[in-house]
Amino acid sequence: MSARHFLSLMDCTPQELLGLIRRGIELKNLRNRGVLFEPLKNRVLGMIFEKASTRTRLSFEAGMIQLGGQAIFLSPRDTQLGRGEPISDCAIVMSRMLDAVMIRTFAHSTLSEFAAHSRVPVINGLSDDLHPCQLLADMQTFFEQRGSIQGKTVAWIGDGNNMCNSYIEAAQQFDFQLRVACPEGYEPNAKFLAQAGDRVTIVRDPREAVAGAHLVSTDVWTSMGQEEETAKRLALFKPYQVNRALLDLAATDVLFLHCLPAHRGEEISEDLLDDPRSVAWDQAENRLHAQKALLEFLVEPAYHHA
Known part of the structure; x- marks a missing residue:
């Protein structure tokens, strides 16, 4: 049987995604109660990092250990990927030794190619195109605090x-309306916009985007690999800073999310993470719980082989 991969939210059905979020909440509860739950005993996750990471590495590594398994961290210096071995060869060999592979990379094609040749699940830990694991955590955070996000309005501010x-x-997948406020020339990928149809609206004015929104999210203005554009971006994105005054235009019960790391004084005001409407710390922690649910879902439990 070919393995299930998680390269994008589109790799699951809406029902499966809701199931993962509910399961993430259950696993969080088990951990908070100190219950030992180790369905992935003797299972090993390989983690390939071409991009640096704090939360992705910690959450996957801790998650595997808490589920009774182990994780192996591979930096670009530790694999042949960076030295010209074809990705397909790498995938064939690694997937014979591991039970799952998480990859954090630049080109999304690296993930697709690896997955095409892997006999075990491949998880997107971030690519230049997508960051689906972060969205699981974001959706879990909203669900915990406010219940279903279906029919709600979400604002994305910035890049x-x-x-x-x-x-x-x-x-x-979760059936909400999204308003994206960004400067001209910094719109999201046209391919994704086309798929979403009228669920997504692009606006230039952040105030228009957040008006009545139930969830407001942003990210750093300069992503990894764009450092030379920093000065230009700082000037261009200045009107897109999310601050308390901007949040005041949203729904009274709005939640603010930021996938971190945050650059205070740039995409958010200095004080925003201390605002009671911000749940960024819960959101960061939920990477652990949502990904544990994902690992449990994708990786065959040890007792199947007993």
Whole structure:
């Protein structure tokens, strides 16, 4: 049987995604109660990092350990991927030794090609196109605090980056309206916009985007690999800073999310993460719980082989 992969939110049905979120909440509860739950004993996750990471590495590594398994961290210096071994060869060999592979990379094609040749599940830990695991955590956070997001309005403020693309997919899968406020020339990928149809609206004015919104999210203005554009971006994105005054235009029960790391004084005001409407710390923690639900869902439990 060919393995299930998670390269995008579109790899699951809306029902499966809701199931993952509910399961993430259950696993969080088990951990908070100190219950030992180890369905992935003797299972090993390989983690390939071409891009640096704090939350992705910690959450996947801790998650596997808490589920009774182990995780192996591979930096670009530790694999042949960076030295010209074809991705397909790498995938064939690694998937014979591991039970799942998480990849954090630049080109999304690296993931697709690896998955095409892997006999075990491949998980997108971030690519230049998408960041689906972060969206699982975001959706779990909203669900915990406010219940179903179906029919609600979400505002994305800032760069039409990989996070924005994943929000566009989430709008389709979780059935909400998304308004994206970005400067001209920084729109999300046209391919994702086309798929989403009238679920997504692009506006230039952040105030228009957040008006009555139930969830407001943003990200850094300069993503990894764009450092040389920093000065230009700072000037261009200045009107897109999310601050308390902007949030005041949203729904009274609005939640603010930020996938972190945050650059205070840039995409958010200095004080925004301390605002009671911000749930960014819960959101960060939920990477752990949502991904544990994902790992449990994708990786065959040890007792199947007993």
